[in-house]
Amino acid sequence: MIRARNLGRLMRLDPARCREELRESLAAGRAGQPGGVLPSEFSIRDLAEELICVGGEPIGWRGVNDLYDPSRMVESTSAVDSTAFANITGQLVVSAVLAAYQSEEYVASRLVPARPTRFNGEKIPGIAMPSDPGNDALAVKEAQDFPTFGFGEEYIETPATTKRGLIIPVTKEAIFFDRTGLVLDRAASAGEVLGLNKEKRLLDVMIGAVNNYQEKRAGDSVLTARDTFQAVTPWINVLYSNELEDWESIDAAEQLFANMLDPNTGEPVLIGGRTILVPPAKAMTARRLLSATEIRVATASAAQTTVSGNPLAGMGLSMEVSRLLYRRLISALSLDADTAKGYWFYGDPARAFAYMENWPITVVQAPQNSEAEFIQDIVVRFKASERGAAAVMEPRAWQRHCTAAAPQS
Numbered sequence: 001m002i003r004a005r006n007l008g009r010l011m012r013l014d015p016a017r018c019r020e021e022l023r024e025s026l027a028a029g030r031a032g033q034p035g036g037v038l039p040s041e042f043s044i045r046d047l048a049e050e051l052i053c054v055g056g057e058p059i060g061w062r063g064v065n066d067l068y069d070p071s072r073m074v075e076s077t078s079a080v081d082s083t084a085f086a087n088i089t090g091q092l093v094v095s096a097v098l099a100a101y102q103s104e105e106y107v108a109s110r111l112v113p114a115r116p117t118r119f120n121g122e123k124i125p126g127i128a129m130p131s132d133p134g135n136d137a138l139a140v141k142e143a144q145d146f147p148t149f150g151f152g153e154e155y156i157e158t159p160a161t162t163k164r165g166l167i168i169p170v171t172k173e174a175i176f177f178d179r180t181g182l183v184l185d186r187a188a189s190a191g192e193v194l195g196l197n198k199e200k201r202l203l204d205v206m207i208g209a210v211n212n213y214q215e216k217r218a219g220d221s222v223l224t225a226r227d228t229f230q231a232v233t234p235w236i237n238v239l240y241s242n243e244l245e246d247w248e249s250i251d252a253a254e255q256l257f258a259n260m261l262d263p264n265t266g267e268p269v270l271i272g273g274r275t276i277l278v279p280p281a282k283a284m285t286a287r288r289l290l291s292a293t294e295i296r297v298a299t300a301s302a303a304q305t306t307v308s309g310n311p312l313a314g315m316g317l318s319m320e321v322s323r324l325l326y327r328r329l330i331s332a333l334s335l336d337a338d339t340a341k342g343y344w345f346y347g348d349p350a351r352a353f354a355y356m357e358n359w360p361i362t363v364v365q366a367p368q369n370s371e372a373e374f375i376q377d378i379v380v381r382f383k384a385s386e387r388g389a390a391a392v393m394e395p396r397a398w399q400r401h402c403t404a405a406a407p408q409s
Helices: 003-011 014-031 044-051 060-068 082-099 107-111 172-176 179-206 247-258 278-289 323-331 337-341 370-374
Strands: 112-115 123-128 150-157 162-171 213-216 224-226 275-279 296-297 305-309 319-322 345-346 353-365 378-392 398-402
Touching: 003 014, 003 044, 003 082, 014 082, 044 060, 044 172, 044 179, 044 337, 060 172, 082 123, 082 162, 082 179, 107 319, 123 275, 150 179, 162 172, 162 179, 162 370, 172 179, 172 305, 172 378, 179 353, 179 378, 247 278, 247 345, 247 398, 275 278, 278 319, 278 323, 305 398, 323 337, 370 378, 370 398
Parallel strands: 112 353, 275 319
Antiparallel strands: 123 150, 150 213, 162 378, 213 224, 275 345, 296 305, 345 398, 353 378
């Protein structure tokens, strides 16, 4: 394979520069940029031959045989230094983990922003707004005090975070038999499992299968847990019998937002960009709605037809399709397959949700010469972990729609 010899030379001359250039090249490879490299372009055995040193010199092909062939028991008078090999292999493993963890398939993980936190569950205070902020309350006359803008007694609480992780081993056999693909497959699998776990947890919160929103508002004596989706009070963000068919389906969603008030200000909830999140059954319909150049509306008597431009144009709508969303609607909400196909979601997921993150996906290397190397022939181990929790921040910024009629009370 490629680049092992050049990496070995550069590592011996300037280790810091070598690691940085490799990191940049792997990042460019993940992004599909020219000049980037992929972990699969490297041979783990070639790296061992060039980066494991005895007396400052690479051990080469014969040295790898002597070190990792169980049938050979060669005693060296000089210490074997495999630090550089572990560092470079670690970067390849990190790249493989990140590529799988950040898969484009994970829609919710792209829509919901990560919010760094040092706390295991956080109390987020509301803002104490001046009364009637849209009129004269903010006017300041000469030599008068400015109105106070600070934190109020209202707050929400986010759920406790959880640590999740996996260990990726590199065995003697993987190096000796040059099983680069096996090592990277394990790394990618670890990233995929962790990424999939996060995606499912985010989706479960976004569809209302998990409800972890807790708020204390003016007049409340205690912190109150509320479901994300409400059909009556204290807000309405569920609309039954609203199949995603045409622009009128979106208009009905916009009317919900028109009647949604911010509990702190009493003004309409501020919504940023609008996202339509749909299962595959509604993907083509959503694309047709957004890409249409004109619509035709007939009068009740069908005596006249009005032709106009697409009323959804210019709204800044985006669409996301998730196969996993469809499966979570069935398994987490216990919907039948046909009913799940009629569900769709609308609003500003970046305002509605956050991933409270103590630390992002992180890969660390175990110390060398560990007990695992002696007992299991594991030359080096890498641990991938992340800690966080999906949280509802503002449920009034997100809506759930479905074809089904409202349940009978």
